[in-house]
Amino acid sequence: MHQKLPNEIDPIRLAQNGLKLNGELSIKDMPRLCESLVTNEGSVDVDLAFDVDEINTPYMQGKLTTNVSMQCERCMSPMIVSLSVDCLLAMVISELKVAALAEQYEPWLLENNDPVSLNAVIEDELILALPIVPRHTEACIPNEVWSSGEDSDVEEDDKPVSPFAVLSQLKDKQ
Ligand SMILES: [Zn+2]
Numbered sequence: 643m644h645q646k647l648p649n650e651i652d653p654i655r656l657a658q659n660g661l662k663l664n665g666e667l668s669i670k671d672m673p674r675l676c677e678s679l680v681t682n683e684g685s686v687d688v689d690l691a692f693d694v695d696e697i698n699t700p701y702m703q704g705k706l707t708t709n710v711s712m713q714c715e716r717c718m719s720p721m722i723v724s725l726s727v728d729c730l731l732a733m734v735i736s737e738l739k740v741a742a743l744a745e746q747y748e749p750w751l752l753e754n755n756d757p758v759s760l761n762a763v764i765e766d767e768l769i770l771a772l773p774i775v776p777r778h779t780e781a782c783i784p785n786e787v788w789s790s791g792e793d794s795d796v797e798e799d800d801k802p803v804s805p806f807a808v809l810s811q812l813k814d815k816q
Pocket of ligand 1: 715718721782
C-alpha cells in the first residue's frame, strides 16, 4: 500500500497538515551513502509522520528500515548491515532556535522555505546509523547480519587485548 514518495517536500507544510508519507526510496539515489557500501542495490522502507507539537514546533517522526552491504574491516568480505532507524527531527528555520529545542529532538535546520530533497534527509539519517567500523561480530561468519542497536557488543570488541591475555587463554585450552 505504498504511495510514490515525492522527490522534494515542504516539511513545514506537511507538519502543519499532519500528513504521513510512506514508501520506498532506492539506495542508488543516495550517492553519499553508497560511498560506504559494497553495492548500491536495494531500497529503504520509509515511514514518516509530520506534525506540530503542543508548543508549535513542527517535527518529523520517521522509521527507516533497510539492509545494506558493507565491507567487513577484519576479513574484507561483504557483510549485511541491517538498519532500523528511528528519528525525530524538529524543523528549525534559525540556528538561534536550535538551543531552545526540547531534548528529544534532533534539529533539522531549514535554510529557508525552499522545498527539501527527501532523499537527502533520509540519506543523512542512514549515514549516521552506519557502524563506524563495520565488522562481523566475534568470528567472521559469512552471511552474518549486523544490526543497528547492538553497539554495545562492538564497543566491547574494540578494547585492546594484551597479547599475554591471549597466550594465557591458549594455555588454558591445552
Ligand atoms: Zn568479517
